[in-house]
Amino acid sequence: MLEALRNFADTYLMWHEGPLIWGSDALILLTVIGIVAVLTYFKKWGWLWREWLTTVDHKKIGIMYMIAALLMLFRGGVDAELMRTQLAFPGNHFLDAEHYNQIFTTHGTIMILFMAMPFIFALFNIVVPLQIGARDVAFPFLNAVSFWLFFFGALLFNISFVFGGSPDAGWVSYPPLSELEFDPGPGENYYLLGIQISGIGSIATGINFLATILKMRAPGMTLMRMPLFTWSVLAASIMIIFAFPALTVALALLLLDRIAGTHFFTMLHGGNPTMFVNLFWIWGHPEVYIVVLPAFGAFSEIVATFSRKRIFGYGSMVSSLMLISIISYFVWVHHFFTMGAGPDVNTFFAIASMAVAIPTGVKVFNWLFTMFQGRIRLSLPMLWAIAFVPCFAIGGATGVMLAVAPADYQYHNSYFLIAHFHQTLIGGVVFGMLAGMYYWWPKMFGFKLDERLGRWAFWFFNAGFYVCFMPQYALGFMGMQRRMYVYPADLGWGPLNLVSTIGAYLMGIGFLFIVAQVVYSIRHGERDLTGDPWDGRTLEWSLPSPVPHYNFAAIPTVTDRDMWWVLKNEGRTEDLQPKSADLKPIHMPKNSGAPFLIGVSFFVAGFGFVFNWWLPAVAGLCGVAACLAWRSFQYDDEYSVPVEEVMATEISLGRL
């Protein structure tokens, strides 16, 4: 009995690996006990279930996405700090090779799929229906399903750390390294299933928001009157729809190789590993634009608002968004120029990759021209937007350098590349999402985040960023390759690595300031009583903060781009106030526990597949099928908010 327990602890809980695992176990246990105790003590279980776990309200789903994204930013950030600590000195052995492999794998995967994706989805959810004058997304139930698939996919991926072992074949998970033969153990299965489950949710989100934007706009909101953030979501949704199926297939086939013994990507029996690489990057390159375009959209809103000017070149902004989304499908081979596809193929993809810089440059100049002669306020969202411009410009320029295929044979997989893509992904996506978070935070919660702490966070994060990544360009030129966990002293990489590590810690301090800022602002943040704290331009700022659950008491009729700004200038803001005579009962979707249960079922099934335990795998899939069947027979999924309730709410908000 004792022997069996020890065996279990060593095989699945990895207790033989030492304090890192023990510490994590203890922390997770304490957190779970803490959450359970708090919920029980304050009798909040019912509240949690009714208000959050079963909600189909796009605003609440958006908030849950954002909380998850911030938690994952923390986890991925800790991974980054561990890696930088290991690399700070030559010949360092803070981590061993195996742990280092696991940590760079989880860092990359988490940051792209479980931080950047939920962060953009958070803004999709919170902003889009409000900007287009809708009461919810096109498919609210599906929206909740998407969230719970993401959540349980991320959970499945994260528990690998304390149950069975983390994946360790890099975030790209190339075969044959990631095949069973070279990478036994459950880690890679966790990777494949965690991403697969959340990926299904992402596809559904893409469908949902494309349908929402094309079919749910308020009367008068023509496509060319849509706010640019909504345009960026439209572009990103199209890309999700066209890119994610390739990832689904890549992951499914590799999983078949690992659990069914097929030979898609093996070295034996005719398998072709490069096929995985192609499929992965057919998704992977559009994916980086999927996460960066919504950031561009957020910057467009913020720059216009804080310069108090209409955005410069709206039409070219729209066309550049759409152009980027099209070109993004013709660049994937630039991730593996060195694979030897031949000069003709490499030339095509090199030119296409450089061409991306053109529409992106158009956008950067449009933001600059919008600021030109504007009355600029340097509030937090604007600070991050301004910091984004030089950061992304350098990242873009080094991107064009990398796109030169012959030169790429030198840069490939070096720290030059690492510095480049961190500059575009942090400078573009993270700055953009933080700017968006600061900008729309009052709309979500009804208070602003503290400006002073925010500035500390901003300067630490920004200064830290350059201290961390500028040395890495040089290290790349000096020959340092990515994913190496230890290097000898005589190569002379030590000093620059130490500087880079210091930068990473500065960024970590910046993140802690953001945490402090959120905690501080919950009590002391400036309350937003008007619903329009930034003197905004688009429809969401015509609503009170936080927004009532039905969004618009009466659906507005849109007559202009920047509708709210125009009305304010013409002194006609009461046009958007509801009139009691116009109020009608509002049909809203009912809450449902099924999306949560679908997520749980997928989690159980995924867990079963990870360990080839067929009972939970089949049980989980049956659970999914049962939920879907139940949903098929559910007819009574809407309710009506009576006029009196709408009236009472609007009166209490001072709008009637």
Next chain:
Amino acid sequence: MAVIERELTQPAQHPERESPSHHESGHLPPEYRDHHQSVRIFGFWLFLATDMLLFACLFATYLVLKTHTDGGPAARDLFDVPGFSAETLILLTSSFTGGLATLAMRRGHQKQVLGWLVATMALGLCFLGLEVKEFATDVSAGATMQRSAFLSAFFTLVGTHGAHVSYGILWMFMVLLQVARRGITAVTARKVFIVNLYWHFLDVVWVFIFTVVYLFGVVM
């Protein structure tokens, strides 16, 4: 808003589409009359786009790997012309009967809808039976999906289609129950329409499998 959209997207008069059931709410077929339902149909088209791309990736994988037989059985040795021809005929016929179900739904004939759906499901089951038999024959001849990359790709592509067909039959059965219980309403009309859209889509995918996998496999 729904009304505005209808006016924008629909021409004023369509004499040839006039039929008794169309009189009361304009000129749209029943599945499109309610705005909610028409948005769901649009969303389903988007889903079909993602599903099509999923199959496109599987086709690409198959085409890359189809010569990678590792000395094992090749397409020419495996494919049974009468077998896959029968599968094709049966599935194409089932698409036709599915289409008749949609037409009956538009005319408001509940019993006919049920009848055609049953016919479609029966044909779908026959197709599945033949496919299972084909796979079983292959496997018993040693052509398993673990044998070579070609066979991995073949079984995965054709099997994914087969899994879609199985799912479609279960789904169609649930729609059938709802039509039987509730008659033809805005919601059930949309469901009959969508499940048949899905069924036609699977038929289109099969036409490509028939051509790219089976015909090319036997001929080339």
